Amino acid sequence: xxxxxxxxxxxxxxxxxxxxxxxxxxxxxxxxxxxxxxxxxxxxxxxxxxxxxxxxxxxxxxxxxxxxxxxxxxxxxxxxxxxxxxxxxxxxxxxxxxxxxxxxxxxxxxxxxxxxxxxxxxxxxxxxxxxxxxxxxxxxxxxxxxxxxxxxxxxxxxxxxxxxxxxxxxxxxxxxxxxxxxxxxxxxxxxxxxxxxxxxxxxxxxxxxxxxxxxxxxxxxxxxxxxxxxxxxxxxxxxxxxxxxxxxxxxxxxxxxxxxxxxxxxxxxxxxxxxxxxxxxxxxxxxxxxxxxxxxxxxxxxxxxxxxxxxxxxxxxxxxxxxxxxxxxxxxxxxxxxxxxxxxxxxxxxxxxxxxxxxxxxxxxxxxxxxxxxxxxxxxxxxxxxxxxxxxxxxxxxxxxxxxxxxxxxxxxxxxxxxxxxxxxxxxxxxxxxxxxxxxxxxxxxxxxxxxxxxxxxxxxxxxxxxxxxxxxxxxxxxxxxxxxxxxxx
Amino acid sequence: xxxxxxxxxxxxxxxxxxxxxxxxxxxxxxxxxxxxxxxxxxxxxxxxxxxxxxxxxxxxxxxxxxxxxxxxxx
Numbered sequence: 383x384x385x386x387x388x389x390x391x392x393x394x395x396x397x398x399x400x401x402x403x404x405x406x407x408x409x410x411x412x413x414x415x416x417x418x419x420x421x422x423x424x425x426x427x428x429x430x431x432x433x434x435x436x437x438x439x440x441x442x443x444x445x446x447x448x449x450x451x452x453x454x455x456x457x458x459x460x461x462x463x464x465x466x467x468x469x470x471x472x473x474x475x476x477x478x479x480x481x482x483x484x485x486x487x488x489x490x491x492x493x494x495x496x497x498x499x500x501x502x503x504x505x506x507x508x509x510x511x512x513x514x515x516x517x518x519x520x521x522x523x524x525x526x527x528x529x530x531x532x533x534x535x536x537x538x539x540x541x542x543x544x545x546x547x548x549x550x551x552x553x554x555x556x557x558x559x560x561x562x563x564x565x566x567x568x569x570x571x572x573x574x575x576x577x578x579x580x581x582x583x584x585x586x587x588x589x590x591x592x593x594x595x596x597x598x599x600x601x602x603x604x605x606x607x608x609x610x611x612x613x614x615x616x617x618x619x620x621x622x623x624x625x626x627x628x629x630x631x632x633x634x635x636x637x638x639x640x641x642x643x644x645x646x647x648x649x650x651x652x653x654x655x656x657x658x659x660x661x662x663x664x665x666x667x668x669x670x671x672x673x674x675x676x677x678x679x680x681x682x683x684x685x686x687x688x689x690x691x692x693x694x695x696x697x698x699x700x701x702x703x704x705x706x707x708x709x710x711x712x713x714x715x716x717x718x719x720x721x722x723x724x725x726x727x728x729x730x731x732x733x734x735x736x737x738x739x740x741x742x743x744x745x746x747x748x749x750x751x752x753x754x755x756x757x758x759x760x761x762x763x764x765x766x767x768x769x770x771x772x773x774x775x776x777x778x779x780x781x782x783x784x785x786x787x788x789x790x791x792x793x794x795x796x797x798x799x800x801x802x803x804x805x806x807x808x809x810x811x812x813x814x815x816x817x818x819x820x821x822x823x824x825x826x827x828x829x830x831x832x833x834x835x836x837x838x839x840x841x842x843x844x845x846x847x848x849x850x851x852x853x854x855x856x857x858x859x860x861x862x863x864x865x866x867x868x869x870x871x872x
Numbered sequence: 873x874x875x876x877x878x879x880x881x882x883x884x885x886x887x888x889x890x891x892x893x894x895x896x897x898x899x900x901x902x903x904x905x906x907x908x909x910x911x912x913x914x915x916x917x918x919x920x921x922x923x924x925x926x927x928x929x930x931x932x933x934x935x936x937x938x939x940x941x942x943x944x945x946x
Contacts, residue, residue, distance in 0.1 A: 422916070423916060423917060425917060431893065574893070578890075578893065662890070665877060665879070665888065665890075665933065668879065668933050669877065669879075669933045669934065669935060672931060764893050764894075764895075765894070765895070765917075766893075766895040769895075
């Protein structure tokens with residue numbers, strides 16, 4: 383399959399849209415586009431962050447997922463109460479692989495599920511009393527926790543419970559922060575608003591709690607923002623930063639703690655990996671505390687080196703020297719990996735739709751391996767994300783925003799990529815279609831992928847997926863057409 | 873009126889509207905002198921906003937109240 387020209391890509395989009403009714407077609411057409419690297423602004427070619435079309439299969443999540451699952455969940459020393467019926471918390475429990483250090487159930491609670499388990503009577507009479515009791519019980523059973531966050535599920539907003547008042551009162555009783563988060567699932571069009579709400583809750587209830595307190599700072603203090611330590615990513619990042627001579631004060635929020643978050647306003651630079659979910663708090667800290675933030679990308683050697691130099695640019699020469707020494711030290715390792723895997727992966731085509739916002743980050747890593755990304759899109763991106771993506775992608779490649787199950791399947795059938803980097807929910811389609819895939823949402827139970835060490839694992843995993851013989855054996859024997867018979871029939 | 877934030881980007885000023893998660897670069901600012909700064913902001917997405925002129929803030933980013941003059945088409 384050769385790369386499509388602009389006309390072909392546009393024809394493909396038009397063909398896929400053909401099955402929709404007129405109104406739906408008009409709506410969906412705005413979300414699909416052929417990339418145009420010449421334009422500065424994504425809104426000229428693609429619309430994003432709009433309500434999903436009713437009746438199609440979208441892969442989006444909800445505001446609760448964005449707050450509890452993404453931003454708050456990984457903070458390990460807090461107890462995050464899924465306030466509402468039991469399902470939301472239970473079915474999303476521990477699926478994201480935010481690794482952490484600690485003894486679960488004693489001083490860390492990352493993989494546990496706490497819920498107020500709403501019943502009919504709580505909906506009718508309100509759940510505030512239950513929440514108060516729950517917080518008391520939590521305090522008694524898990525005395526080593528450092529704080530509680532109350533993550534609202536849909537009914538809380540619908541029945542109008544006053545979780546703020548309960549939180550304030552309970553906070554005084556237990557003497558620890560209790561943070562109400564108004565992340566009811568019905569808010570917004572996707573999990574993206576949940577990130578925003580969670581960031582705002584951190585801003586209002588956490589960030590300024592240690593202002594004015596003494597803090598032994600160094601000129602090299604940084605915070606890792608928006609790294610969720612999936613499969614150990616933040617650790618792979620942290621060792622590089624520490625080798626540069628920086629001091630990592632806080633990790634947000636993978637393997638992070640409440641105290642780290644409270645100390646973040648004391649740092650000199652915020653390093654922002656996941657722009658989409660944590661740009662809000664970075665902007666706030668830039669304004670209130672004058673801490674600049676910098677977006678970086680630790681996927682693949684090209685982008686790592688670029689990012690490391692950019693980070694070092696904020697600091698003095700000793701950091702720059704250490705950075706250069708580190709880059710030189712890792713270079714042979716990177717060369718060896720590329721020499722090993724590039725011949726096996728060269729020229730392979732990848733389509734990405736991974737749920738989170740990683741596509742634009744991992745494009746560089748694929749290119750380092752000689753692979754080509756021929757289509758990408760996001761579930762919950764905004765215009766500014768596409769602004770940044772357009773430059774990373776090749777001209778006339780396919781972009782799809784909030785793609786529907788049908789569209790994605792058709793695109794894959796037509797573009798015939800060698801590999802699909804899929805998310806958790808849509809991966810089964812491709813598995814059944816017999817296309818090599820990696821679940822790139824939580825690294826397919828592998829990882830880390832960040833940093834130099836992560837790239838070694840990334841390259842190996844891509845090779846494993848592509849060279850897997852399973853995918854060639856997905857057609858059952860009785861459906862296999864014998865090549866000889868075809869010849870005879872002809 | 874809407875709360876907006878203006879920050880110094882790599883290439884000039886950027887405009888950010890938290891309520892709508894809208895980020896755009898500012899193409900022109902009506903007044904840009906130390907004692908009078910603000911006025912009409914023209915954005916690269918076609919929208920324009922008005923902020924009351926103030927003394928040039930010593931440090932960006934700054935949060936301000938802005939009036940929408942012309943919205944960017946969706």
